[in-house]
Amino acid sequence: MYDVIIIGKGPAGMSAALYTVRSNLRTLIIGKNDSNLMKADKIDNYFGFAQTISGKELLRSGEMQVRRLGAEVLEDEVISVEKDDLFKVLTSTDSYMCKAVLLATGQPHKVIRIENLVKFEGKGVSYCSTCDGFFYNNLKVGVLGHRDFAVHEAMELTTFTKDITIYTNGMQLDISRKYLNELGRFRVDTRKILKLDGAEFLEKIYFADGTGDNIDGLFVAYESASSTDFARKLGILTDGNIVATDGDQRTNLEGVFAAGDCSSKFRQISVAVGQGAVAGKAIIEYVKSL
Numbered sequence: 359m360y361d362v363i364i365i366g367k368g369p370a371g372m373s374a375a376l377y378t379v380r381s382n383l384r385t386l387i388i389g390k391n392d393s394n395l396m397k398a399d400k401i402d403n404y405f406g407f408a409q410t411i412s413g414k415e416l417l418r419s420g421e422m423q424v425r426r427l428g429a430e431v432l433e434d435e436v437i438s439v440e441k442d443d444l445f446k447v448l449t450s451t452d453s454y455m456c457k458a459v460l461l462a463t464g465q466p467h468k469v470i471r472i473e474n475l476v477k478f479e480g481k482g483v484s485y486c487s488t489c490d491g492f493f494y495n496n497l498k499v500g501v502l503g504h505r506d507f508a509v510h511e512a513m514e515l516t517t518f519t520k521d522i523t524i525y526t527n528g529m530q531l532d533i534s535r536k537y538l539n540e541l542g543r544f545r546v547d548t549r550k551i552l553k554l555d556g557a558e559f560l561e562k563i564y565f566a567d568g569t570g571d572n573i574d575g576l577f578v579a580y581e582s583a584s585s586t587d588f589a590r591k592l593g594i595l596t597d598g599n600i601v602a603t604d605g606d607q608r609t610n611l612e613g614v615f616a617a618g619d620c621s622s623k624f625r626q627i628s629v630a631v632g633q634g635a636v637a638g639k640a641i642i643e644y645v646k647s648l
Contacts, residue, residue, distance in 0.1 A: 359455050360386045361645045363447050365436050365585070366462035368393040369627050370618025372420040373634025374460050374641065375429045381642045385429045386454060388436055388447065390582065393417060394464055394619075395627070404627045416627070435534075436463075437510045439588045445613065450506045450534040457648060458641050461601055461609075461616040462634065465625065466584035470502070472527070473553030478576075482560025485578050486590040487514040494518055497574035500563065501544075502551075503581070504529040509537040511579040512544050523571075525563070527551045527580075547571070585620035607637035608644075615641055 362378050364371040367389030379385045395413030402410055425431055434449040439459060447454045475483060484490040487501075496519050501512045504526040512522050524541075528550035533541055550566040554576070564570045579587075586599050594609045594616075595602040600623060601616040603609055609616055617633035619625045 359444075359457075360384045361456065362386075362458045362460060362641050363388060363445070363454055363456040364460040364462055365389065365439070365447070365588070366393075366460075366464060366618065366620075367391065367417070367421065367431065367433075368395060368462060368464050368618055368630060369416070369420065370464075370630040370634035370637070371460060371462035372417075372424050373631040374462065374615075374617060374638035375424045375634075376427065377635060377638030378641055379424065379427045379429045381646075383642060383645055385424075386456070387424065387429055387431045388434055388449060388454075389463070390433060390435055392582075401627070435506060435582055436588075437506050437583060439592060439614075441592055441611070441613075448510075450536055457645050458613045458615065460607075460637055460641060461585035461588055461614065461620055462618045462630075462637075463585040464619040465599060466581075466586065470527070470578070470580055472551050475554060475578075478554050478556065478560040481558065482556065482574065483554070483576050483578065485587065487511045487577050487579075488591045490575070490577075491515050491518045494575045497521065498572065499523075499575040499577060500525050500547075500571075500573050501577045501579050502527060503579040505532045505581060506534050506537045507581070507583045507587075508579040509533060509540055509544075511577055513540055515577065516543070523547050523573075525549075525551060525576075528566075585616060589614075589616070605636075606640040607633055608640055613644065615644075 361383035364387045398413030438448045440446040498521040500523045523545040526548045552564045555562045589601045601621045615637045617637040618630035
């Protein structure tokens, strides 16, 4: 059992951990080494460095610092966050319980070039199985994705329908051992998707090979789950890809906080670090009040 689990190994998450761990909160940071900062070769606009530093160096130093102070850092992919009395954070390999959660995964890297995908959002295209699965009782649905996140979403949809296909959009499946056994419950279609079509609502998927499938709904679970994906499933308010927070980085769901690029339109390291610090302080107050 952890006091707080921080999802994301970027500057916002690391900054928050500096505060929580020094207040003796048991802190776990979970994330992949996929921060946008890893691609930044030169950083000159962050305070405190006389010489240019790379994003990779900055992240490495931050991780060493939080580990030295006592935080646990785990390289894994978070698939879902569930709320009961406590929070349950599911990864590709395990699950962890905690009292508070900080969403700090940055902005999603997903680039999905499928014609009419945006056109049918809310009209057959959904980004949340928990929110919209009910509307597809006994209908034919698809899940767009090729990793654990897609299999997890397909599993959640079995509550409403058994007619489920995972569409990889030409990508190779990249499924962990934990979800590999579940994959056999679903049809898998690896064809490249050309476009979506329909009148007022989604009715058909067309593939690059000229063939097509009739379909009632398509749930997007592409690549890894982002902070926005977690927020939607938990009923947390969002504004596009921004998770809505108050001045203390609290979301509208008690115990869930957000910081960094996922909660700010001004995507800078200094902003992420500052929001992480604010969130860390708010998390300390929240956990100690329980």
